[in-house]
Amino acid sequence: MTENLTMSTSSPETDPLDLLPLRERKKLRTRRAIQDHALRLFSEQGYDATTVEQIAAAAEISPSTFFRYFPTKEDTVVDDEYDPVMLKVFREQPPELPPVEALRRTLATVFALMYERDFDTVVQRTRLMMEVPALRARTMEAVREGTLKVFNQAIGERTGRSEDDPKVRAFTWALLGVLMSASYDWLDGGATGDLPAMVDDRLAFLAAGFPL
Structure with missing residues (x-):
């Protein structure tokens, strides 16, 4: 298995949205502001007790x-700008x-930014997604x-393949399964482990062909 990639570093003020074009950043920042209010209310009074109107x-x-930014209340937790x-x-x-190697480098960069700015939000959203049936x-x-x-x-x-190619889709599902397994194990461990390192280790395992 290859070694874990080193997380990229950036200043604490770095915002992941700075990587995107200005027009896209404006829309996503509005979505983020709505999501921040939603997550605060979910924390204060519970997910089920919080309404879209609130x-x-x-x-x-209004x-x-x-609803122009989020189709459902659930999407304020499930969706993000990443x-x-x-x-x-x-x-x-x-x-x-x-x-897989390109994805490992990508996640090393994006996770570094997420952890600097949104660690508490990542923990809250992950916990809600795994604990609330809806x-x-x-x-x-x-x-x-x-x-x-x-x-x-x-x-x-x-x-160089079609995005509808069955092998591309199977490969993508394998990637998503690796990401989800790391997220569940991270949360089960109290969200105290190094999630980026866990994800990278499992992607390296995938790249090696899942040798057991």
Whole structure:
């Protein structure tokens, strides 16, 4: 198995959205502000007891504006701005790198930024997604509708295959399974371990062909 990649470093003020074009950053920052209010309310009064109307009021927007950014209340937990960031960083990796190695470098960069700015939010969202039944179901829907497509597109581009190629899709599901297994184990351990290192170790295991 290859060695774990070293996490990239950046200043504490670094925002992952700074990697994206200005127009996209503005929209995603509005989404983030709404999500921050939602997560605060979930922490204070519980997920089930919090309504969309309460989140909208806290964010000083109308419920109709809320639904322009989030289709459902569940999406304030499940969705984040990191898929487009990961896609951009992944596409910038050297073309000679195999897909798994390109992804390892991508996650080393993105996780470093997430941990600097959003560690507490990552813990809260991960816990909610794994403990609230409605969120567990929505997470799987979101994976199929969003993250899976993002990874299929990126892997297809890198390998010269169609994003609908069954082998690309199987490969992507394997990647997502590795990421989810690391997340569950991290949370089961009290979210005190090094999640980026856990993810990288398992991606290296995947790259080696899962030798047991």
